Amino acid sequence: MRKPHAHDEQLLRGGPLVEREEVFSSRARGMKRSVIRELLKLTANPEVISFAGGLPAPETFPVDEVREAVTKVLDEEPHKALQYGPTEGDGRLRRDLAEVMERDGTPADPERILVTTASQQGLDLVGKIFFDPGDTCIVGLPSYLGALQAFKNYEGVPVGVPLDDHGMIPEELVKTLDRLEGEGRRPKFIYLVPDFQNPAGVTIPVERRRKIISIAEERDYLLIEDTPYRQLRYTGKHEPTFQSLAPERVLSLYTFSKILLPGFRLGWAYGPEWVINKMVMSKQAVDLCTPPFTQAITHRVLATGALWKGIEYNIKLYGGRRELMLDLLDRHLSDVDGVKWTRPEGGLFLWLTLPEGMNSDDIFKDAIDHNVAYVPGSAFYPNAEDHQGMRLNFSYASEEQIGEGVKRLSDLIHDLV
Amino acid sequence: MRKPHAHDEQLLRGGPLVEREEVFSSRARGMKRSVIRELLKLTANPEVISFAGGLPAPETFPVDEVREAVTKVLDEEPHKALQYGPTEGDGRLRRDLAEVMERDGTPADPERILVTTASQQGLDLVGKIFFDPGDTCIVGLPSYLGALQAFKNYEGVPVGVPLDDHGMIPEELVKTLDRLEGEGRRPKFIYLVPDFQNPAGVTIPVERRRKIISIAEERDYLLIEDTPYRQLRYTGKHEPTFQSLAPERVLSLYTFSKILLPGFRLGWAYGPEWVINKMVMSKQAVDLCTPPFTQAITHRVLATGALWKGIEYNIKLYGGRRELMLDLLDRHLSDVDGVKWTRPEGGLFLWLTLPEGMNSDDIFKDAIDHNVAYVPGSAFYPNAEDHQGMRLNFSYASEEQIGEGVKRLSDLIHDLV
Numbered sequence: 001m002r003k004p005h006a007h008d009e010q011l012l013r014g015g016p017l018v019e020r021e022e023v024f025s026s027r028a029r030g031m032k033r034s035v036i037r038e039l040l041k042l043t044a045n046p047e048v049i050s051f052a053g054g055l056p057a058p059e060t061f062p063v064d065e066v067r068e069a070v071t072k073v074l075d076e077e078p079h080k081a082l083q084y085g086p087t088e089g090d091g092r093l094r095r096d097l098a099e100v101m102e103r104d105g106t107p108a109d110p111e112r113i114l115v116t117t118a119s120q121q122g123l124d125l126v127g128k129i130f131f132d133p134g135d136t137c138i139v140g141l142p143s144y145l146g147a148l149q150a151f152k153n154y155e156g157v158p159v160g161v162p163l164d165d166h167g168m169i170p171e172e173l174v175k176t177l178d179r180l181e182g183e184g185r186r187p188k189f190i191y192l193v194p195d196f197q198n199p200a201g202v203t204i205p206v207e208r209r210r211k212i213i214s215i216a217e218e219r220d221y222l223l224i225e226d227t228p229y230r231q232l233r234y235t236g237k238h239e240p241t242f243q244s245l246a247p248e249r250v251l252s253l254y255t256f257s258k259i260l261l262p263g264f265r266l267g268w269a270y271g272p273e274w275v276i277n278k279m280v281m282s283k284q285a286v287d288l289c290t291p292p293f294t295q296a297i298t299h300r301v302l303a304t305g306a307l308w309k310g311i312e313y314n315i316k317l318y319g320g321r322r323e324l325m326l327d328l329l330d331r332h333l334s335d336v337d338g339v340k341w342t343r344p345e346g347g348l349f350l351w352l353t354l355p356e357g358m359n360s361d362d363i364f365k366d367a368i369d370h371n372v373a374y375v376p377g378s379a380f381y382p383n384a385e386d387h388q389g390m391r392l393n394f395s396y397a398s399e400e401q402i403g404e405g406v407k408r409l410s411d412l413i414h415d416l417v
Numbered sequence: 418m419r420k421p422h423a424h425d426e427q428l429l430r431g432g433p434l435v436e437r438e439e440v441f442s443s444r445a446r447g448m449k450r451s452v453i454r455e456l457l458k459l460t461a462n463p464e465v466i467s468f469a470g471g472l473p474a475p476e477t478f479p480v481d482e483v484r485e486a487v488t489k490v491l492d493e494e495p496h497k498a499l500q501y502g503p504t505e506g507d508g509r510l511r512r513d514l515a516e517v518m519e520r521d522g523t524p525a526d527p528e529r530i531l532v533t534t535a536s537q538q539g540l541d542l543v544g545k546i547f548f549d550p551g552d553t554c555i556v557g558l559p560s561y562l563g564a565l566q567a568f569k570n571y572e573g574v575p576v577g578v579p580l581d582d583h584g585m586i587p588e589e590l591v592k593t594l595d596r597l598e599g600e601g602r603r604p605k606f607i608y609l610v611p612d613f614q615n616p617a618g619v620t621i622p623v624e625r626r627r628k629i630i631s632i633a634e635e636r637d638y639l640l641i642e643d644t645p646y647r648q649l650r651y652t653g654k655h656e657p658t659f660q661s662l663a664p665e666r667v668l669s670l671y672t673f674s675k676i677l678l679p680g681f682r683l684g685w686a687y688g689p690e691w692v693i694n695k696m697v698m699s700k701q702a703v704d705l706c707t708p709p710f711t712q713a714i715t716h717r718v719l720a721t722g723a724l725w726k727g728i729e730y731n732i733k734l735y736g737g738r739r740e741l742m743l744d745l746l747d748r749h750l751s752d753v754d755g756v757k758w759t760r761p762e763g764g765l766f767l768w769l770t771l772p773e774g775m776n777s778d779d780i781f782k783d784a785i786d787h788n789v790a791y792v793p794g795s796a797f798y799p800n801a802e803d804h805q806g807m808r809l810n811f812s813y814a815s816e817e818q819i820g821e822g823v824k825r826l827s828d829l830i831h832d833l834v
Contacts, residue, residue, distance in 0.1 A: 023605065023639075024695060025571070028546035031698040058496035066499070070487045079475035082483070082680035117534055117682075117704045124703045128570070129445035149702040153545070154442070188440065222440075263499035263710040265534075278441060281448040285566040286541045286703075287534045291711060293680040 026133065027155050039364075043373040049405035050373040051392040054198070054258075054348055060314050061261045062306040069300035077296060085292035087284050089115025089268070093299045097254070097268050100307070104231065106244040106252075114276050114283065117290045119228055119255035119267040123150035125279045125286070126224060126251070130188040131156035136180055138190040140168050142351070142380030142389065144198045144226065147191060158382040159187065165342065167204035168192060170211045177219060189222040189251075194242060195230035196347025199380045199391035203345055206239050213246045222275070223250045229258040231311045233346035234319030243270060251275050256298065258348065258395075259311055264294040318348065318395050324402050325350065325394045332410035336417055341392075348395040351377075358416060359387040366416070372408040443550065444572050456781075460790040466822035467790040468809040471615070471675075471765055477731050478678045479723040486717030494713060502709035504701050506532025506685070510716045514671070514685050517724070521648065523661040523669075531693050531700065534707045536645055536672035536684040540567035542696045542703070543641060543668070547605040548573035553597055555607040557585050559768070559797030559806065561615045564608060564643065575799040576604065582759065584621035585609060587628045594636060606639040606668075611659060612647035613764025616797045616808035620762055623656050630663045639692070640667045646675040648728045650763035651736030660687060668692050673715065675765065675812075676728055681711040735765065735812050741819050742767065742811045749827035753834055758809075765812040768794075775833060776804040783833070789825040 021029050043050040073081045088094065094110040101108035116122045123146060130137070133155035139147065141160035151158050159180060161172045173190070180187055190212070194204045204212070216223050225242040243252040255267030269279055283289075301307070326343060329352070333339050338355030352374075354360055360376040367373060377389025397405060438446050460467040490498045505511065511527040518525035533539045540563060547554070550572035556564065558577035568575050576597060578589045590607070597604055607629070611621045621629070633640050642659040660669040672684030686696055700706075718724070743760060746769070750756050755772030769791075771777055777793040784790060794806025814822060 024546050025549045025552070027549075028695055028699065031546075031695065031702075033698055033701070055501060058500055061495060061499045063491055063495040063499070066495075067488075067491050070491075071484075074480055074484045074487075078478060078480040078483075082478040082480070082678040083475055084472060084674070084679045117708075120702070121704045129441050129448075132442045132444075135442070146702065146705070153699065153702045257501070261499040262501045263708060265704060265706065265708040278445055278448065281450055282445065282570065284450070285448075285537070285544075285563065285570045287538045287682060288563070289682070291534075291680060291682040291708060294708060294710065 027153055030155070031153060039373065039375060042368050045371075047371045048368060048373050049371060049397060049401045049408065051394070051397065051405060052373040052375045053396055054393055055396045056258050056262060056314075056348075057317060057395055060310060060317060062301060062310050065301045065304050065306040066261075066297060068304070069297045072300050073293070073296045081293045081296040083292065085289045085295065087280055087289050089113065089290060090292060090295040090299060093295045094268075096299055096302045097270075100302070101243070101254075101270065103308075104241065105238070106241045107247070108270060112270055112273060112276055114269045114279050115290050115295060116267045116269055116283070117287060118257055118262070118265040119226065119253040120146055120150065121283075121286070122253040122267060122269045123147050123226070124153075125269070125282050126189075127151045127154035127156055128282050129275075129278045130154075136185050136187045138173065138176060138187050139382065140192065140197060140200070142199050142377060142386060143191070143382070144193055145379050147226065148380070148382055156188070158191070160382050163197065163200055163202055165202055166208055167194060167197060167202050168212065170208060170215060173212065173215060177215070181219075187221065189224050190216060191224045191226065192242065193226045193228075195227050195239065196232070196344045196349070198228070198347070199349050199375070199377070200351040201342040201344030201347060201349050203236075203239060209239065209242060209245060213242065213249065216249055217246070221249075225250050225252045227252060228255045229347050231259050232314055232318060232348070234315055234322055236345040248272055259314065260298070260301070260307055264291075264298060266290065266294055266298055321394045321397070321399065321402060322350075324399055325392065325406060328403060328406040329410075332406060333413065336413060339413065348393055350392050350394065352390050352392055354388045354390070354413070355417065356388070358413070360390045361387055363412065363416060367409065367412055370408045370412045372405045372412070374409070444570055447572070448570060456790065456792060459785050462788075464788045465785060465790050466788060466814060466818045466825065468811070468814065468822060469790040469792045470813055471810055472813045473675050473679060473731075473765075474734060474812055477727060477734060479718060479727050482718050482721050482723040483678075483714060485721070486714045489717050490710070490713045498710045498713040500709065502706045502712065504697055504706050506530065506707060507709060507712040507716060510712045513716055513719045514687075517719070518660070518671075518687065520725075521658065522655070523658045524664070525687060529687055529690060529693055531686045531696050532707050532712060533684045533686055533700070534704060535674055535679070535682040536643065536670040537563055537567065538700075538703070539670040539684060539686045540564050540643070541570075542686070542699050543606075544568050544571035544573055545699050546692075546695045553602050553604045555590065555593065555604050556799065557609065557614060557617070559616050559794060559803065560608070560799070561610055561643065562796050565797070565799055573605070575608070577799050580614065580617055580619055582619055583625055584611060584614060584619050585629065587625060587632060590629065590632060594632070598636075604638065606641050607633060608641045608643065609659065610643045610645075612644050612656065613649070613761050613766070615645070615764070616766050616768055616792070616794075618759040618761030618764060618767040620653075620656060626656065626659060626662060630659065630666065633666055634663070638666075642667050642669045644669060645672045646764050648676050649731055649735060649765070651732055651739055653762040665689055676731065677715075677718070677724055681708075681715060683707065683711055683715055738811045738814070738816065738819060739767075741816055742809065742823060745820065745823040746827075749823060750830065753830060756830065765810055767809050767811065769807050769809055771805045771807070771830070772834060773805070775830070777807040778804055780829065780833060784826065784829055787825045787829045789822045789829070791826070
């Protein structure tokens with residue numbers, strides 16, 4: 001005979017199903033809807049000019065090249081492209097991706113590539129293979145929201161290290177590692193967005209890259225380099241990837257979402273065999289494989305040179321929008337004491353810091369009332385501890401919208417000072 | 418000052434990176450490469466006739482309809498289809514999916530649909546939201562390999578309940594629940610593949626469905642109904658879905674992989690709001706959204722009626738292959754004492770049981786030497802405890818190959834008896 005249960009009575013009364021948080025895993029009980037996602041709902045009003053999202057401009061999508069590629073795929077290999085494929089990804093595409101990396105100065109072996117359902121899946125797999133509940137990792141302060149969410153969803157504990165205008169500060173990294181190691185909480189890895197960091201827009205110069213690598217080598221840490229748009233540089237000189245500087249110690253995550261198009265959800269992970277192998281095993285049970293259809297199309301699109309042509313176009317378009325936003329901020333806000341912003345050399349975002357005492361969470365509703373939107377800085381902190389910063393996107397809004405949106409934001413800040 | 422670490426010495430010697438299992442999460446240390454996947458490598462030899470995979474026949478893919486759909490998508494909505502999309506999925510497609518369910522006798526609300534990167538992602542999300550390490554769930558003996566793998570990858574513990582020719586045996590279910598509840602190990606859910614079960618090929622009749630539901634209701638369990646090919650019925654009458662019988666208690670997982678094409682990796686989950694909500698939250702950090710491009714294409718393909726036309730074609734093709742395989746087994750193996758096989762009314766697989774004392778793992782290499790392949794039954798048991806069964810697929814091999822392959826397998830069995 002089965003023993004009676006605490007909730008049997010409720011059930012025998014024909015009560016509702018176990019509709020309670022307790023039936024979920026501990027990780028799921030902690031899950032929250034993405035802040036950005038909820039904010040984006042508020043910005044759905046067409047009157048609102050939104051600097052909140054991270055969308056690429058749709059006019060940059062290579063529609064014609066995709067059309068031609070699909071035709072070839074369906075004419076020449078329909079049965080392969082519409083069938084299941086290998087978990088690691090299409091072999092031809094993996095060779096293409098290695099070439100993309102090599103053109104960017106990073107020697108690459110196709111065998112070390114895992115094609116992912118965009119780089120968000122790379123982050124999810126990293127969380128899955130590294131975190132037991134309570135395990136720590138190092139992230140920037142601020143850091144990419146999607147990474148924080150992916151890590152937390154495996155009950156990982158991201159520990160923040162402050163950034164300055166040149167990215168993660170090595171001395172602060174050492175201090176944080178000392179503290180964590182001292183507490184017996186050795187981090188699983190150090191997570192970096194080295195180029196035009198999301199959300200801060202800052203880039204780590206080569207000397208600092210070397211410094212961070214030597215810290216990682218000395219203490220035997222894996223580095224994770226998340227680099228979704230390092231090809232989108234508008235000014236200054238390219239820095240070498242962490243991958244090229246320390247291939248045995250770096251897992252790199254790439255995506256086509258910002259440099260080609262996001263609608264295929266296609267990215268890749270590159271790194272030491274022992275990490276990639278475990279990610280492959282994990283991916284088998286996650287989705288078997290990334291869609292072979294979009295992999296085959298992308299292989300054909302890459303063969304046309306559309307990626308690099310598109311990147312040139314993106315650089316012109318986004319570079320112009322960035323310059324416009326910086327000019328407007330200079331014009332409208334340089335008279336306000338304590339307001340400052342980063343001057344990213346590439347990417348999609350800049351980071352604006354409000355004057356002491358002004359709170360980007362609190363004034364978000366006011367901003368919406370002024371028909372302009374941003375993402376409050378707290379979203380990018382592991383414990384939501386920042387309230388002065390905000391992330392502004394300059395890739396999606398048109399020049400006209402940027403002009404009007406910056407004006408609205410400036411008016412609001414002036415009103416509040 | 419940082420305290421010295423056990424492995425510091427190794428590192429200071431410039432030794433290799435933390436290239437050890439211990440750096441991984443406990444779940445990742447337990448991950449193994451899929452058995453099927455490794456087996457498929459052995460079957461890559463074109464001489465081998467493989468009944469091992471679960472691939473649909475490529476001649477069933479609606480290539481022309483896909484071509485037309487892509488043209489429309491790229492002409493009419495390129496900027497939407499190539500952009501990011503909502504995590505829940507394309508609203509139009511969700512309405513289509515509700516219609517697919519309704520046509521199948523299951524009333525459905527589009528708001529309760531989450532589009533997934535095929536049903537494997539559905540299983541992964543289920544694992545993620547329900548399992549803390551050691552948590553149990555009920556599965557069939559045997560059970561779908563990909564589900565076992567997905568659940569184990571979250572350190573869930575699938576506990577098997579025997580099947581007979583009519584699926585999971587209710588009396589055995591009650592016994593197992595009694596035992597687990599008695600041990601304080603209340604399962605998180607009961608996982609079922611009610612139609613043409615993978616791997617056994619058996620179907621649960623409506624009376625038994627009702628019985629299982631009443632057990633679940635009495636004890637307040639969630640049921641998971643994984644139903645990848647219930648539309649592929651070759652004989653007998655359709656049974657109602659668990660979803661239609663108990664909508665508040667059933668999470669259903671669907672996929673297009675077997676009824677349309679697998680190369681889009683497109684499926685959906687349908688269930689009570691409290692479960693779907695948590696899956697949506699979880700999916701946000703997993704891949705943000707399933708590719709909007711393939712969702713838009715599928716929406717257009719569905720509008721042409723290609724799904725139901727294709728299902729009719731599949732039923733003819735696979736139904737014929739099933740009949741052929743059953744006839745050949747009857748002809749070649751009914752004289753061998755103790756060999757038996759299931760007679761599935763639909764789906765892609767049947768289950769063959771070897772005579773007492775013969776081991777499907779052990780003779781696998783012999784089978785490969787005879788140029789024929791199957792999946793050993795142990796792959797479908799949570800603790801690999803079966804060694805007499807094997808899964809045979811009848812959807813992928815041609816009639817000619819089925820003829821020759823069954824002959825080879827029969828010869829082997831005869832030789833070994």
